[in-house]
Amino acid sequence: MTDKLINIYIISDSAGETATKLAKAAIAQYETYPIKFELYRSTFVETLDALENALDEAKELNAMVIQTLISEELVKFANEFCYKNEIFRLDPLSPLINELAVRSLEKPARIPGATHFLTPDYFNRMSAMEFAVKYDDGKDAKGFLEADIILLGVSRTSKTPLSLFLANKNFKVANLPLIPSAHIPKQLWEVDPKKIVGLTNDPVILNNIRKERMRSYGLNPDTAYSAMETIHQELKFANDLYAKLDCLVINVAQKSIEETAAIILSELGLENHNYYS
Amino acid sequence: MTDKLINIYIISDSAGETATKLAKAAIAQYETYPIKFELYRSTFVETLDALENALDEAKELNAMVIQTLISEELVKFANEFCYKNEIFRLDPLSPLINELAVRSLEKPARIPGATHFLTPDYFNRMSAMEFAVKYDDGKDAKGFLEADIILLGVSRTSKTPLSLFLANKNFKVANLPLIPSAHIPKQLWEVDPKKIVGLTNDPVILNNIRKERMRSYGLNPDTAYSAMETIHQELKFANDLYAKLDCLVINVAQKSIEETAAIILSELGLENHNYYS
Numbered sequence: 070m071t072d073k074l075i076n077i078y079i080i081s082d083s084a085g086e087t088a089t090k091l092a093k094a095a096i097a098q099y100e101t102y103p104i105k106f107e108l109y110r111s112t113f114v115e116t117l118d119a120l121e122n123a124l125d126e127a128k129e130l131n132a133m134v135i136q137t138l139i140s141e142e143l144v145k146f147a148n149e150f151c152y153k154n155e156i157f158r159l160d161p162l163s164p165l166i167n168e169l170a171v172r173s174l175e176k177p178a179r180i181p182g183a184t185h186f187l188t189p190d191y192f193n194r195m196s197a198m199e200f201a202v203k204y205d206d207g208k209d210a211k212g213f214l215e216a217d218i219i220l221l222g223v224s225r226t227s228k229t230p231l232s233l234f235l236a237n238k239n240f241k242v243a244n245l246p247l248i249p250s251a252h253i254p255k256q257l258w259e260v261d262p263k264k265i266v267g268l269t270n271d272p273v274i275l276n277n278i279r280k281e282r283m284r285s286y287g288l289n290p291d292t293a294y295s296a297m298e299t300i301h302q303e304l305k306f307a308n309d310l311y312a313k314l315d316c317l318v319i320n321v322a323q324k325s326i327e328e329t330a331a332i333i334l335s336e337l338g339l340e341n342h343n344y345y346s
Numbered sequence: 347m348t349d350k351l352i353n354i355y356i357i358s359d360s361a362g363e364t365a366t367k368l369a370k371a372a373i374a375q376y377e378t379y380p381i382k383f384e385l386y387r388s389t390f391v392e393t394l395d396a397l398e399n400a401l402d403e404a405k406e407l408n409a410m411v412i413q414t415l416i417s418e419e420l421v422k423f424a425n426e427f428c429y430k431n432e433i434f435r436l437d438p439l440s441p442l443i444n445e446l447a448v449r450s451l452e453k454p455a456r457i458p459g460a461t462h463f464l465t466p467d468y469f470n471r472m473s474a475m476e477f478a479v480k481y482d483d484g485k486d487a488k489g490f491l492e493a494d495i496i497l498l499g500v501s502r503t504s505k506t507p508l509s510l511f512l513a514n515k516n517f518k519v520a521n522l523p524l525i526p527s528a529h530i531p532k533q534l535w536e537v538d539p540k541k542i543v544g545l546t547n548d549p550v551i552l553n554n555i556r557k558e559r560m561r562s563y564g565l566n567p568d569t570a571y572s573a574m575e576t577i578h579q580e581l582k583f584a585n586d587l588y589a590k591l592d593c594l595v596i597n598v599a600q601k602s603i604e605e606t607a608a609i610i611l612s613e614l615g616l617e618n619h620n621y622y623s
Contacts, residue, residue: 075449084604087367094364095442098416098454110617112608133445139375157445161438165372168410168434172352177375191602198507205479230475233510325468327361331389340387 072105076132079110080123080147083182088135091161114138115181117146124150133157139166139181193239201236204243205229210254212243218333219260220244221310222268223303224294225278226321227329231268234326240339249306257314266333267311271322272300349382353409356387357400357424360459365412368438391415392458394423401427410434416443416458470516478513481520482506487531489520495610496537497521498587499545500580501571502555503598504606508545511603517616526583534591543610544588548599549577 077096079088089108096106109132111123120143127134134156138144144163151158166177204212206229213219217240222228228244235242245257257265276297280290293299311318317336321329334340354373356365366385373383386409388400397420404411411433415421421440428435443454481489483506490496494517499505505521512519522534534542556572570576588595594613598606611617 073450075446083371084602084608086604087364087371090364090367091438091442094360094414094416094439094459095446097459098443098456099446099450099452101455102450102452104450104452113605133442133449135442137371139371159438159441161368161436162371164436165368165410165412166375169352169372169376172410173350173376173379173381175376175379175381178378179375182371182374195504195507195603198510202479202482202506202510227472229479230472233475233479233513236510325361326472327363328390331361 072103074105074107076107076109076127076130078123078127078130078132078134079108079112080114080120080127080134080136080138081110081112081182082115082138082140082143083113085110085112085137087161088137091159092135114143115140117143120146121150124154124156128154128156133159135159135161137162137182139177139179141179190239194237197236197239197241198233200241200243201232205232207243207245207254210256213245213254213256213260215241216243216260217241217264217339218243218337219257219265220268221247221265221307221316222321223247223270223275223300223307225275225282226268226270227326228268230326231329234330235333238330238334247303247307247310249302253310262314262316263337265314265316266337267307267314267316267318268329269304269307269311269318269320271320272297272304274322275300275304349380351382351384353384353386353404353407355400355404355407355409355411356385356389357391357397357404357411357413357415358387358389358459359392359415359417359420360390362387362389362414364438365414368436369412391420392417394420397423398427401431401433405431405433410436412436412438414439414459416454416456418456467516471514474513474516474518475510477518477520478509482509484520484522484531487533490522490531490533490537492518493520493537494518494541494616495520495614496534496542497545498524498542498584498593499598500524500547500552500577500584502552502559503545503547504603505545507603508606508610511607512610515607515611524580524584524587526579530587539591539593540614542591542593543614544584544591544593544595545606546581546584546588546595546597548597549574549581551599552577552581 077092079085081088092108114120114123134151136147138147170177218235220228220232220242224246232242232244276295279295283290283292283295319329319332354369356362358365369385391397391400411428413424415424447454495512497505497509497519501523509519509521553572553574557567560567560569560572596606596609
């Protein structure tokens with residue numbers, strides 16, 4: 070039996086990131102079924118010609134259309150085309166922009182996202198990413214003094230992806246791996262403990278992850294690295310340090326990066342309601 | 347004169363990333379006006395109680411509501427609450443999920459995003475991020491042989507943020523900074539040139555960025571690093587190498603990370619229509 074095929078066509082005047090996230094969130098609700106999903110994308114669409122080509126292709130593919138366009142002319146064209154051709158269309162931005170017009174009594178600038186990136190926020194994000202890479206894995210203890218957030222954790226507690234995810238939200242993050250024999254840099258004791266997060270995990274999960282890792286290296290999975298005794302020692306060392314530092318502790322077992330990050334921002338009081346800080 | 351205040355309230359059963367992106371894209375169209383935007387978020391909302399609290403708060407704040415909930419019960423409750431209280435509400439996921447139900451003739455799983463992350467795709471993304479950090483800045487030439495994409499570029503051509511952005515799309519990326527005196531690792535010549543991207547920038551822009559960087563270090567901006575002659579030499583060295591390698595060349599001046607990444611995936615033939623590859 071061949072799988073059913075559902076095509077989704079994303080049209081954006083920028084990179085189409087938001088529309089892609091929406092599509093994936095919806096698709097995730099159907100992934101246990103024998104359905105094949107194909108995602109098509111026309112990005113940086115800024116002319117009627119480019120838009121018409123994209124819509125023709127979407128029609129040809131019998132695709133669902135998700136569009137995130139800013140230009141009034143392009144939005145109108147896409148809507149009319151889809152209406153006339155009975156194409157499913159989601160336009161999640163227009164209702165928001167229209168409601169903002171009602172509330173502000175102002176007209177939207179109608180500047181596509183793609184031509185609208187050279188903001189201080191953008192450059193801060195780029196710096197935060199470079200910071201996270203520079204001060205990953207305890208590479209330079211000076212980073213602790215400059216960081217907004219310091220992540221501590223034993224091996225396989227998602228320190229690096231978590232640092233990068235938080236960097237993408239403009240926070241300067243440094244991280245330090247903890248092993249019992251490791252030297253704890255003196256800078257750590259100079260930092261406000263309210264900036265420090267201690268990551269832990271469940272011993273059984275760590276054991277499985279580490280065995281898997283050894284297997285992926287083509288090695289015997291039952292090494293000292295994966296042994297339960299080693300893991301318990303490491304976790305004890307980490308938990309003792311967290312207690313001494315009096316820092317926030319999070320068990321990342323069963324938590325996605327997004328979820329752990331949300332807890333960190335909330336618990337460290339870094340959630341910022343202001344769009345411009 | 348005080349700024350107008352517009353509150354936006356995001357309710358999600360996950361981290362609310364998609365809704366936040368939508369809100370920011372809409373807000374960006376109004377940022378030249380004297381309006382203050384505040385973004386509130388209730389994330390990981392999975393119970394009626396938590397939802398009701400969030401909606402009460404949104405009502406109190408006279409906020410626009412953007413919700414990305416998966417549970418049918420919660421969606422229904424939010425819709426009725428907003429309708430009854432005349433609250434603006436955007437629910438971008440429901441139309442997509444419903445259309446998928448029509449096309450697939452299947453029922454959505456209704457599993458919140460937050461409890462739905464332990465997929466192979468998720469773990470591949472985590473590995474790709476660790477790869478990008480490990481092989482950033484030419485740290486280990488062995489990475490070139492394993493990478494899906496290799497970025498070359500002179501200083502300040504966004505190699506690191508671009509590597510991380512592509513890693514977030516599950517590609518293994520290594521990057522190498524180019525300076526005329528640098529040794530070019532022999533591994534680079536063993537790699538398929540179709541995996542290599544040479545980044546350049548406009549000399550005047552590089553000059554300005556570098557002066558700015560020197561100033562931020564508290565140094566005299568007119569150093570050898572920022573001198574036009576040095577920049578021309580570096581760019582010539584880079585362009586000669588790109589010609590020899592016969593690789594894709596992209597000038598990143600006036601391009602956002604998102605835009606450069608889109609060009610790379612399209613030109614290297616890495617755009618994948620299949621949701622599961």
